[in-house]
Amino acid sequence: MQRIGLLEVTVVTLDGTDLFEIASPMVPNRDDPGSLVPIEVRARQIEINLNQVVAQALNPTASAAADLTPDGAEASLIQVKIDQVNDLPVLFVVLNDPSEPKSLLTVTDSDAQYHGISKVALAEQWQGILQQALDQAVESRQPGALGDRLRQAGLIVLGSLLLSLVLWGLWRILGWRKQILESRQTAGGSQLDLEVNAQSEPGRASLPSVMRYQMSLQQRLQLMSFLRWLLMCGLVFVWISALASVLYLFPQTRRYASTLFSTPLLLLATWFAAGFLNRLANLSIDRIAQAWENNELSTLDNIQHKAMRVSTITRAVKGFKTAVIYVLAILLVLQLLELAPASLLAFGAVAALALSFAAQNLVKDLVNGFLILLEDQYAIGDLVTMGSTTGIVENLNLRITQIRGEDGRLVTLPNSLIAQVDNLSRTWxxxxxxxxxxxxxxxxxxxxxxxxxxxxxxxxxxxxxxxxxxxxxxxxxxxxxxxxxxxxxxxxxxxxxxxxxxxxxxxxxxxxxxxGIAIGIPQQLLSGLNEQEVPAEGL
CATH class of the missing domain: 3.30.70.100 (Alpha-Beta Plaits)
Structure with a gap:
């Protein structure tokens, strides 16, 4: 239901299919409508009338009466007619007994005002829509139509199974390929350590080649992960589409198909779009990082530090980017599902006010983390001392710094608490x-x-x-x-x-x-004692 000016508008449906829109004067107070009829009540009554007509048309008595016509031709079980009552067009249905027509709805002035045509023209338009919709509703409930739809449902399920097997097979193949690349990356990491620890002057050019090989493997691993994620999304989409298609075949379940294919599909599409943008942004960030390394990593004196700095900044940017994308996706879903009314917005404002006090330290963490990255104070892999903590920086983002100590403890420090940093591995x-x-x-x-x-x-x-x-x-x-x-x-x-x-x-x-050089030995000279005064057991 939506409000347009002083009118309220909603849709009349039959078997999950939208037929037309009706309009009524706005009801300010739903608890006390007075002489006004709420638009949802009117729409519900029209839909009840339509379903009753379909049920009566499927009655054997009505079917037998409709089989014979004056000219011997097959006639429709349902005849939609128009009549004038109190100067308003009324749509009614004639079944087996013309003397007992059943009223469906009345075309009101509000309907004509909303559609911008006369009441008679609107009634004739709705007459054709209702005639076709009722005939299809009756036909779809015949035994022969039911068998055809069961066969179609079987074909849909079979096709979905075959397509799922293909997608699952491709997913497994990419998984095997990913395992091979991961094993190569592990072997390449060991080779990189050997090159860094035991590199000789004649072979100084081999280290950049090993690092470029590692970068290439990382990009291929990300591509494999992205393709596997696409295949998994495709598999979920196939079965949601198959289930919705099967439900749409049968008039009794058609309205559930619309429900299944609206909110879940919206959530799936939003999740897919957010994930796609997130992974596409990851690939773009990696390409930019690779270009940065290729431009700046020209000497081996600071190659390790620059590589660690690029890795640190890349990880922090990826984490921040992921949070922004998924927060925007959640807000978009709330807006599309119309789940953000004034009450929810008011609650959100109160919650935001409460969080603003609780998130002061978080803001400090983010600002200090940004300054750490901007000023290049330290990076992942550096040996640092922060207060009483000394160790290797294992993780760094805009909020926290994690240090692995000598005894294996992982110490997590909020960036706002880091006042002084002793970097023991910068440059040399x-x-x-x-x-x-x-x-x-x-x-x-x-x-x-x-x-x-x-x-x-x-x-x-x-x-x-x-x-x-x-x-x-x-x-x-x-x-x-x-x-x-x-x-x-x-x-x-x-x-x-x-x-x-x-x-x-x-x-x-x-x-x-x-x-023959001896190490130092502490010496002590004792004086004032002679040999007779020193007990034997004390020597």
Whole structure:
């Protein structure tokens, strides 16, 4: 029902098919209509009259009377006539007894005003519509028509089964292909780690090729996921269409077909459109990210950092984009289903006011997350310290940052709580080592051994790609009762300081043993005691 000016308009249906629109004066108060008849009551009464006529026409007595006509021709069971009552056209039906016509509806001034034609012309138009609709309703309920519709329903179900098997087979084939690509991606990731950890100077060009191969695999995986999603949507659409088509074949269930093919189809179409736009946007974002990497990732000095930054920004943009698309889709469905009346909007305003107070921290999180990405403070894969938490950034979006600690704990921090960040893996890292040697050691010899060990490690094909400066700082840091403390700084690639430090200590231990250099030992001198005063068991 809809209101147009001072008129209320609705549709009259028969067997789930819209026939025509009727109009009545607007009823301001449904609880107390007075002399006015609500439009939905009038429409319901007309539909009851039509269904009663169809039921009477299927009566064997009426069918037998309609089989014989004066000229021997087959006549219609139902005859729709027009008569004038109180200067208003009245549509009525004549069945087996012409002396007992059944009234269907009266064409009112409101009907003529809404359609813009005279009452007589409108009555003649409705007469033709009702005659055809009633004849089809009676014919569709005959035993022969029922058998034909059952055969059509069987064909629809069979066709849906065959089409479903085809779609399911394609879905399985794409699933197998996706598993193959995932195994290749896993193998490619292992190869990428080997290239990063043990890359030599003559083969420096192989790392970009491995990363480009990984990007290509990721795009193909996304394409496979997108195609499988399309096939699944197609499978759901096939069965909804088949069920609605079967219900539409039979007049008794035709109105359910319209219901099934309206709201569920709208929800399915909205879900499909939102998902399609979401995945299409993902592909576009990935293409832009790939172009960004191809333009900026030109050297290997910062290739890992730039790759991590692109990955971080891409993930955050995808999450924000997905939320926006599905929120807009929900609002669109509410509007199309007319589920947003004034009361719902008022409730939404109150809820929005309440959420505005509760979402203050959320807004702070989003703003701070945006600034983190904009200023490139850290990215996924960086080693950071935030307060008392130190670990690898495992996830970063506009709201939270997740850090995996050394003991495996996953710490989640809202971005609004991050006040200071110590990034331990930006551009380069540093391995800081203190070596304690005995006080009587030749300090110059010890410094030479340490320097030569560091330089030899920096020239090793396995480790030289990880070491930027083997002796950034080398010297005597302190002298204590335990001996001499020598400080060594080794500048490394990001996150490689721990690997380099462990390997250097192993090599230095062997070098000290070969040169006869002893490590520092704490010493303590006791005086004022002679040999007789010290008990034997105390020695």
């Amino acid at each position: 890292s540093r391995a800081i080592m203190t070596i304690n040697v005995a006080y009587g050691t030749d300090v110059n010899q010890a410094l030479v051994v340490i320097r030569e060990t560091a330089q030899a490690m920096a020239q090793d094909p396995v480790w030289r790609s990880n070491i930027l400066d083997p002796t950034e700082m080398l010297g005597v840091e302190d002298m204590t009762h335990a001996g001499l403390t020598i400080l060594l700084w080794i500048r490394t690639q990001p996150l490689k300081q721990f690997l380099v430090a462990r390997e250097f200590r192993r090599r230095l231990r062997l070098a000290f043993e070969q040169e």
